[in-house]
Amino acid sequence: MRCNRRQGPNIGIRHLQALLLFLAIVVNYTARLSVSVAIVAMTDAATTNLDFPEYDWTGAQQSYVLSSFYWGYIVTQFPAGFLVRRFGAKTILLIPTVGTAFLSGLTPYCVAWGGWKAFSVIRFVEGLFQGLIFPCIHEHLAKWSPPEDRNRLGAFAYSGADCGSVLAMASSGLIANSGMGWPGIFYVSTGTCGIWCLLWVILGANNAPSSRLIGDREKEHIERSMKRPEGFHAQNIPIPWRAIWTSVPFYALLIVRGAQGWANSTMQLQTPSYMHGVLEMDIKSNALYSALPFLAMWGMSYVYLAFADIAMSRNWMTLTMLRKLINTVSYWGPAAALIGIGFLDKNQTSLAIALMTINAGLNAGSGIGSILTIIDMSPNHSGMLMAIVNGIGNIFPLLTPLLVGVIVTDQGSRSQWQIVFAMTAIVFFFGNLVYLIWGTTDQQAWDAEDYLKTRDPGCIRIDHRMNLKPMADTKPKEVIKAT
Numbered sequence: 001m002r003c004n005r006r007q008g009p010n011i012g013i014r015h016l017q018a019l020l021l022f023l024a025i026v027v028n029y030t031a032r033l034s035v036s037v038a039i040v041a042m043t044d045a046a047t048t049n050l051d052f053p054e055y056d057w058t059g060a061q062q063s064y065v066l067s068s069f070y071w072g073y074i075v076t077q078f079p080a081g082f083l084v085r086r087f088g089a090k091t092i093l094l095i096p097t098v099g100t101a102f103l104s105g106l107t108p109y110c111v112a113w114g115g116w117k118a119f120s121v122i123r124f125v126e127g128l129f130q131g132l133i134f135p136c137i138h139e140h141l142a143k144w145s146p147p148e149d150r151n152r153l154g155a156f157a158y159s160g161a162d163c164g165s166v167l168a169m170a171s172s173g174l175i176a177n178s179g180m181g182w183p184g185i186f187y188v189s190t191g192t193c194g195i196w197c198l199l200w201v202i203l204g205a206n207n208a209p210s211s212r213l214i215g216d217r218e219k220e221h222i223e224r225s226m227k228r229p230e231g232f233h234a235q236n237i238p239i240p241w242r243a244i245w246t247s248v249p250f251y252a253l254l255i256v257r258g259a260q261g262w263a264n265s266t267m268q269l270q271t272p273s274y275m276h277g278v279l280e281m282d283i284k285s286n287a288l289y290s291a292l293p294f295l296a297m298w299g300m301s302y303v304y305l306a307f308a309d310i311a312m313s314r315n316w317m318t319l320t321m322l323r324k325l326i327n328t329v330s331y332w333g334p335a336a337a338l339i340g341i342g343f344l345d346k347n348q349t350s351l352a353i354a355l356m357t358i359n360a361g362l363n364a365g366s367g368i369g370s371i372l373t374i375i376d377m378s379p380n381h382s383g384m385l386m387a388i389v390n391g392i393g394n395i396f397p398l399l400t401p402l403l404v405g406v407i408v409t410d411q412g413s414r415s416q417w418q419i420v421f422a423m424t425a426i427v428f429f430f431g432n433l434v435y436l437i438w439g440t441t442d443q444q445a446w447d448a449e450d451y452l453k454t455r456d457p458g459c460i461r462i463d464h465r466m467n468l469k470p471m472a473d474t475k476p477k478e479v480i481k482a483t
Helices: 013-033 035-043 059-075 077-087 089-130 133-144 147-177 183-203 216-225 241-245 248-277 283-313 319-341 346-363 366-371 373-377 382-393 395-407 414-438
Strands: 460-462 468-470
Touching (some): 013 035, 013 089, 013 147, 013 183, 035 059, 035 183, 059 395, 077 133, 077 382, 089 183, 133 147, 133 373, 133 382, 147 183, 147 283, 147 366, 147 373, 248 373, 248 395, 248 414, 283 346, 283 366, 319 346, 319 373, 319 414, 366 373, 373 382, 382 395, 395 414
Antiparallel strands (some): 460 468
C-alpha cells in the first residue's frame, strides 16, 4: 500500500526563520568586526577624515581593545545555554542585538571621554551581550530544521558571518572617509541592529507550534520530522552532563572549533593591521581589500552547500564522511595558503591579496564541516552544546590579539607576521586531524529524552534546575520521574 505523506512547502516559515537568523548574525558581526577597521582610522587620521579626533595608542593598547570583546564573549556562553532552554530563542536573541545597538551608539562619546580604556570596557560589555547569540542560533535551527533541510538552513544562516564580515570590512573604510568619519561606523551599526530587532519581534517564533504565521501543512511536516516532537520542544529535558563530558566525539568537536576560533580571530581582526603595516595600503583600499577574502567566504559557502546537497541526494558518501571531507578542505587548504602569505611583502601585494582570498574562500566550508555536527550529534541539547563549544573555542580569540601584540612589535615587519601565520597554519592542521580521527555525526545515545531515566541506579543526574540528586536504589529499568 502506498502512503501519501504530506510534505512541507518548498519555501515556508522555516526559511523565514533561517533568513532572520542570517540577518541577526550579519548585523551583530558587522558591529563586532568593524572595530578592526575603525581602530586603524582612529589612530591614523591622515588616511581618513581629518575632521575627527586621532588617538595615539600603542600596538599593545590596540590589542587590548580588540581582545576585550572576547573576554566578555566567553563569560556568557555557558549561561546562554541555560537561558535559551528556559526562555526560548525569541526572547534571548533579542537581548544581545538591542545591547549591541545601544553600545555602538555610545562608543564615540565614551572614547572621547575615556580613551582606549573606555573603548575596552565598551567592547567587553558588548562581548557579554553577543555571547548569547550562537547558542540561540543553534537552538533555533534545531527547533525549525527538519533533518533533510538542516544543511541548507544551517549553512545559509551561518553564512551571515561571512556577509557580516564583508560589510564590516568593505563599508567601514568608506564610512570613515565620508562626512560621518569613524564615528559613523558605530552609528550605522546602531541603526542596522535596531531594524533587525523590529523584524524579529514581528516575525520570529521559538518553534513551529508557537508561530502565528505557519500553515498546518508545514507545521505537520516539521513536527513529523522530529522523532519525539512532544519532548523535543519541552524545556525540562535533563542534561546528561557526565555522558557529555566523557564523550570522545564531543572533545573532537571542541578541538576543531577551537582551531577555527584561533584562525578567525587572526584573520578577521589582524588582516587590516597586516595590510596597513606590511603591504602599506591606505585605509580606504585596506578596508575594501580586507573585505575581499570574506566576500569569497560568503560565495564559497553556497558552493559547499550545493556540493553537500548533491552528495547526500545521490548517496555518494555518509554524512560523517561528507562533513569530514568538507572540513578537511576548509582547514588544510587555508593552512597551506597562510604559510605562503607570510613570505610576501609590499612588492607582491596582488599575490598576497589573492592568497588571502583563496584562504578565506576555502575556509567557508567549516560551517557545514563541523558547526552543524553539533545538531547532528544532539538536537535536544544543541543550544547547550553550542554554548560549551563556542565558549571554550573563543578562549583562543581572546588570547590571539594579545599574542599578536607580543609577537608583532613592528607592524611593518614581515618576519614577525610570518610567525603569526605559521602558528595559525599549525593550529588548523592539528585541529582537523583530531576531528578526522574521532569526530562523528551520529546522534549520541545520551541525546535521548529518557537517557538518564534508564541509567544504572547509582548514577548521578542533573535536572534542568541543576540539582544534583543520586538516583534511588531501585531496579535499573524502573522509570524515575524528573524532579
